[in-house]
Amino acid sequence: MEFLIFLVGAMSWALLILLSIKMLVFVSASLWHYWDNKNAKQHVGMHRPLVSVIVPAYNEEKVLDNCIQSLITQDYPAFEILIIDDGSSDGTYAAGTVWAARYPNMIRAFTKPNGGKASALNFGIEKAAGEIIISMDADSLFIPNTIDELVIPFGDPTVGAVGGNVKVANRSSFFNGHQAMEYMMGLNLQRRAFALMGCMQVISGAIGAFRKDAMRTVGGYPEDTVVEDMDITITLVRAGYRVLYTGRAIAYTEAPEKLSDFMKQRQRWTYGGFQVLKKHRDMLFNPRYGKMGMVGLPYFLLFPWIDVIISLLFFSVIIRVVFLGGFETIFEFYVAMCVIQGALVVLALHMEKEDKRIALFTGLDSLWYNHCISLATVRSGIRFLHNTGEMEWNKLERLGKNQLPQN
DSSP, rough: OHHHHHHHHHHHHHHHHHHHHHHHHHHHHEEEEEEHHHOOOOOOOOOOOOOEEEEEESSHHHHHHHHHHHHHTSSSEEEEEEHHHOOOOHHHHHHHHHHHHSTTTTEEEEEEOOOOHHHHHHHHHHHHSSEEEEOOTTOOOOOOOOOHHHHHHSTTTTTEEEEEEEEEEEOSSSHHHHHHHHHHIIHHHHHHHHHHHHHOOOOOOTTTEEHHHHHHHTSSSSSEEEEEEEEHHHHHHTTTTTEEEEEEEEEEEEOOOHHHHHHHHHHHHHHHHHHHHTTTGGGGGGGGHHIIIIIIIHHHHHHHHHHHHHHHHHHHHHHHHHHHOOHHHHHHHHHHHHHHHHHHHHHHHHHHHHHHGGGGGGTGGGGTTHHHHHHHHHHHHHHHHTTTOOOOOOOOOSSSSSOOOOO
């Protein structure tokens, strides 16, 4: 029994060290990416091609107006907006036609039979007149310079796609504050780091720009996986295109407000990730595909399960404290973790120009939030092994709380 207690404690500290190294690597790479982009010269007088912004929508009546309002105030001089209704049962298409009538030279609205998000995006690409395609979710809100920032990297002809910075719009609740923290510390820092290393695995569906010729070369969005954003990113990389990230192009998204919706979303993300890994399994640990094959995809395969192991260790430690004591040691472990995370949060707040109140959630995620994500990973793994995933839209309840923050 004493050996078991020692083993659990040693593994806990080893995992803390491993996670600390992981986060330090991510933050270091993110800082490098941040300063490199901050000091980069803007392309004054650069060619500004026509941009087509595609908004795929399925039962998005509550959020569509705010989305389009954020687009018509963009600084970019030449763009069109395509609203693609994918067979909605609410007033989504009607709302789209109202905008199209109000701005006939800028906005077009289409409707089609329900076929899923990738199908709607491909429909939009066929209708698009622009050289650059920007895809976004109907609950996404762009700040005024977002299109401009997304287009700048396409001055390099080797660039096939550019991802942007996704932030949580509805963050007033305790639960959504945790999601805002995760987007800042997890998703966005990782994207900066992987972009610097040349192996970014996902351009978020909430904000992404693509060279239309590149999309046509690879056949458009794949329609055989539930995470078309990750699938198209990997597909473009294996076709030889560069995939970049810019933190200055910002989109605010409406995050789930219910735990059940959150779990549904994360299970879909993870299940889809497993689909993509299976589809592109020839790239895994394959030096032919460079850093994507040796770093990007292996990370996506392994680290979710390391997080599951950490959750199991967490609960084993709780059981140990309840039955055998040792609260002091566990408290020291927790304090050490909070100190490390707190230092990284300060750096992330500076890079992301985020609300400093997010720092109040430092350390709390390890008590419950991270374990919800681990549970979603396990459930998704089981569903994937039993091949019980769905291909249709994964609709979360929209509350219409997608509002840009007031400066």
